[in-house]
Amino acid sequence: MHLLLIGLSHKTAPIELRERVDFQARGIARALEAVASSSTAREAVILSTCNRAEVYAACDDLARARADVTAFIGGFHGVERADIVPHLYDVSDLQVARHLFRVTSGLDSLVVGEPQILGQVKEALTAASEAQTVGPVLNRLFHASFAVGKRVRTETGLGSGAVSIGYAAVALAKKIFGEMQGRHVLVIGAGEMGKLTALHMKSQGASQITIISRTMAHAARTAEAIGGSAAPWDEMDTALAASDIIITATGAPSPILTKARIEAVMRRHRNQPLFLVDIAVPRDVEPAASEIEQVFVYNIDDLQATVRENLARRTSEVARAEAIVGDEVGKFDAWFRSRGAIPTVVALRQRFETIRRSELERLDFKMAALPPDARARVDEITHLIVEKLLLMPTEQLKALGDAQTVGAYAEALTRLFGLAEPTAADPRTEDDAADQAVGDTRVARVEPFSPRESRVRSGRQSGPG
Amino acid sequence: MNLVPFLLYIVAFAAYGWHFARRDPAVGRIATTLLVFAALSHTFVIGMQTMEAGRVPIGGPISATSTFVWLLTLSYLYVEMTTEERAMGVFVLPLLIALQSIPAFRTAVENRSPVLQSPWFGVHVSSLLFAYASFALACVIGITYVLLFKEIKAKHLGVFYARLPSLQVLDRMNQRAIMIGWIFLTVGVVVGGIWAAEARAYAATDPRVQAMSLLDPKIFVALLCWIVYSFELFAARRIGWGGRRAAYLSALGFAIVLLNLVPVSYFLTKSHNF
Numbered sequence: 002m003h004l005l006l007i008g009l010s011h012k013t014a015p016i017e018l019r020e021r022v023d024f025q026a027r028g029i030a031r032a033l034e035a036v037a038s039s040s041t042a043r044e045a046v047i048l049s050t051c052n053r054a055e056v057y058a059a060c061d062d063l064a065r066a067r068a069d070v071t072a073f074i075g076g077f078h079g080v081e082r083a084d085i086v087p088h089l090y091d092v093s094d095l096q097v098a099r100h101l102f103r104v105t106s107g108l109d110s111l112v113v114g115e116p117q118i119l120g121q122v123k124e125a126l127t128a129a130s131e132a133q134t135v136g137p138v139l140n141r142l143f144h145a146s147f148a149v150g151k152r153v154r155t156e157t158g159l160g161s162g163a164v165s166i167g168y169a170a171v172a173l174a175k176k177i178f179g180e181m182q183g184r185h186v187l188v189i190g191a192g193e194m195g196k197l198t199a200l201h202m203k204s205q206g207a208s209q210i211t212i213i214s215r216t217m218a219h220a221a222r223t224a225e226a227i228g229g230s231a232a233p234w235d236e237m238d239t240a241l242a243a244s245d246i247i248i249t250a251t252g253a254p255s256p257i258l259t260k261a262r263i264e265a266v267m268r269r270h271r272n273q274p275l276f277l278v279d280i281a282v283p284r285d286v287e288p289a290a291s292e293i294e295q296v297f298v299y300n301i302d303d304l305q306a307t308v309r310e311n312l313a314r315r316t317s318e319v320a321r322a323e324a325i326v327g328d329e330v331g332k333f334d335a336w337f338r339s340r341g342a343i344p345t346v347v348a349l350r351q352r353f354e355t356i357r358r359s360e361l362e363r364l365d366f367k368m369a370a371l372p373p374d375a376r377a378r379v380d381e382i383t384h385l386i387v388e389k390l391l392l393m394p395t396e397q398l399k400a401l402g403d404a405q406t407v408g409a410y411a412e413a414l415t416r417l418f419g420l421a422e423p424t425a426a427d428p429r430t431e432d433d434a435a436d437q438a439v440g441d442t443r444v445a446r447v448e449p450f451s452p453r454e455s456r457v458r459s460g461r462q463s464g465p466g
Numbered sequence: 467m468n469l470v471p472f473l474l475y476i477v478a479f480a481a482y483g484w485h486f487a488r489r490d491p492a493v494g495r496i497a498t499t500l501l502v503f504a505a506l507s508h509t510f511v512i513g514m515q516t517m518e519a520g521r522v523p524i525g526g527p528i529s530a531t532s533t534f535v536w537l538l539t540l541s542y543l544y545v546e547m548t549t550e551e552r553a554m555g556v557f558v559l560p561l562l563i564a565l566q567s568i569p570a571f572r573t574a575v576e577n578r579s580p581v582l583q584s585p586w587f588g589v590h591v592s593s594l595l596f597a598y599a600s601f602a603l604a605c606v607i608g609i610t611y612v613l614l615f616k617e618i619k620a621k622h623l624g625v626f627y628a629r630l631p632s633l634q635v636l637d638r639m640n641q642r643a644i645m646i647g648w649i650f651l652t653v654g655v656v657v658g659g660i661w662a663a664e665a666r667a668y669a670a671t672d673p674r675v676q677a678m679s680l681l682d683p684k685i686f687v688a689l690l691c692w693i694v695y696s697f698e699l700f701a702a703r704r705i706g707w708g709g710r711r712a713a714y715l716s717a718l719g720f721a722i723v724l725l726n727l728v729p730v731s732y733f734l735t736k737s738h739n740f
Binding site (some may be wrong): 141156 | 489490491497618619621623625628631632633634635705706707708709710711
């Protein structure tokens with residue numbers, strides 16, 4: 002069994018081509034069905050985001066599957082072969098694991114370490130599970146990749162720090178107030194930027210959003226769009242005193258929130274912290290306002306500076322993340338290699354089971370006199386003996402490293418036990434059986450993910466999708 | 467015997483420092499485990515001394531310091547386990563180590579003065595030690611609050627921004643620690659007053675009992691503490707002196723506590739030199 006990946010991403014293809022090769026738009030389920038029926042791939046998962054379109058496959062014949070999948074990608078989207086092939090990358094076996102691990106870690110993302118991709122990869126696996134195009138190999142590969150993504154995020158700073166203005170403002174607000182729940186947000190000015198930041202705060206749990214604009218109608222429209230309320234311009238002081246976070250984004254030529262005005266607000270505010278996010282140019286908040294105790298003023302340049310710092314910090318964490326990916330590829334490699342012995346293991350088990358059954362049948366007349374539960378006990382005991390006998394050889398075969406040794410062992414076992422090639426009526430069930438035989442518990446340890454949760458996660462976070 | 471927990475505190479501090487620098491959750495768990503071991507060994511030491519002396523070893527400045535460190539460790543572990551925040555450990559541990567170095571290298575002499583046989587004695591000393599442990603935590607939390615506050619205010623988001631909980635959480639923790647400390651301080655001082663009045667009746671000749679007055683340094687400084695913390699609690703609730711001012715006050719309060727706990731006990735007091 003081989004692993005194969007063919008795809009394109011923001012690194013190899015221009016936006017025009019990525020827009021045309023959009024599996025999401027044409028329906029992932031349909032695409033999975035098409036790839037399963039049109040190619041020799043035994044398992045397939047399609048990962049489609051706005052920055053990448055990738056087909057992951059498990060196959061027996063690498064060259065044929067490669068040709069099939071390449072033809073499928075072009076054919077499915079109606080793109081000429083010559084237009085798409087120069088932009089495709091294709092990798093096989095362990096390089097597939099490395100690539101996917103890098104993708105889920107955010108190492109391959111446009112914005113390094115962005116969090117959305119992990120949810121998108123989870124969704125890709127869910128879609129493939131629903132379409133029943135996933136088998137043990139890709140299942141294992143993808144679950145391993147989720148673990149890598151999680152490890153990279155907890156053990157390195159790759160995903161830490163906000164890398165957009167909206168995120169940076171929310172992260173700061175959380176560092177001041179603890180949580181967004183119960184916070185009142187006031188937006189002064191009904192522009193797009195203020196609206197986006199307010200939406201972001203709302204999605205993070207801010208309980209009340211108020212919009213103030215010089216034109217009440219404008220404020221009301223924006224308030225309706227984001228589920229907040231509007232207040233008239235001349236009631237600003239009341240609104241200021243009731244707010245914890247104030248986002249200013251007006252086109253006013255001179256500051257509307259002067260130091261004296263905020264001092265007055267703070268008296269009514271009983272010195273609770275006040276966070277001012279000034280994203281207007283020219284500034285809406287007088288710089289001297291930050292001298293007031295418990296008042297935190299961040300303007301657009303400050304926010305941009307933190308974003309830049311965070312990006313730099315992420316870049317410095319890349320090496321650590323790559324080391325984790327390398328480590329995990331090694332673990333996956335060990336598992337992948339152990340699968341080389343699987344046909345032999347399956348054949349050996351089938352052989353033992355056949356002998357057990359035929360012996361039980363042969364002795365059936367002698368056991369006829371036994372009560373049913375005693376016969377069941379005999380069946381159980383013989384089964385256990387077979388399991389015990391096979392345990393050690395299975396473990397040993399599983400631990401074999403290179404293909405040559407596996408071949409030698411397989412040949413020896415075939416001769417010693419007179420094994421035939423395993424009957425491969427349905428390769429997938431065979432693989433499942435083999436997987437049980439190899440008895441790996443690591444898949445079970447990977448956190449079971451809920452597709453709903455991952456959708457919520459990716460839905461809540463805006464960013465380069 | 468106090469040397470073993472002392473050394474374990476140093477090892478735990480190294481682990482907390484490493485955790486703070488690398489932010490590796492596994493190292494954090496190791497740090498907590500080490501501190502739990504330090505606390506257990508310290509519990510054992512105090513238990514042995516209790517059995518030896520027939521009561522909790524608090525009759526003398528050296529053993530009282532050891533008991534204080536032990537209480538502070540337990541309080542810190544409680545805070546850490548309930549809030550899941552480990553970043554504070556790196557600030558608390560140096561304090562534990564500095565204070566534990568006193569009993570670690572000196573033998574405590576348990577005082578058996580007849581004045582100390584009163585049942586009030588245990589309540590007085592243990593509630594004050596517990597109050598001081600709470601104030602120590604409040605001080606550490608206050609320091610971290612100020613560090614984080616300065617980073618956010620100066621728009622220079624760095625080490626503390628990445629590691630500490632939010633200002634709001636720190637402020638709330640600080641207020642709670644001070645509230646608890648203040649209650650125990652009040653109990654300890656009131657009980658001390660009652661006890662001193664009683665002691666005049668049965669140990670009037672003891673020079674220490676005669677020195678029990680508001681002007682004795684130990685008592686004076688304790689009352690000063692009470693005033694500082696009372697003001698802090700009042701100011702935080704009534705005049706909006708939360709946040710950074712409360713943090714500064716809790717640091718000031720604890721500086722006074724430390725003054726009372728070590729130099730005053732050793733050199734100045736005439737009433738409390740048991």
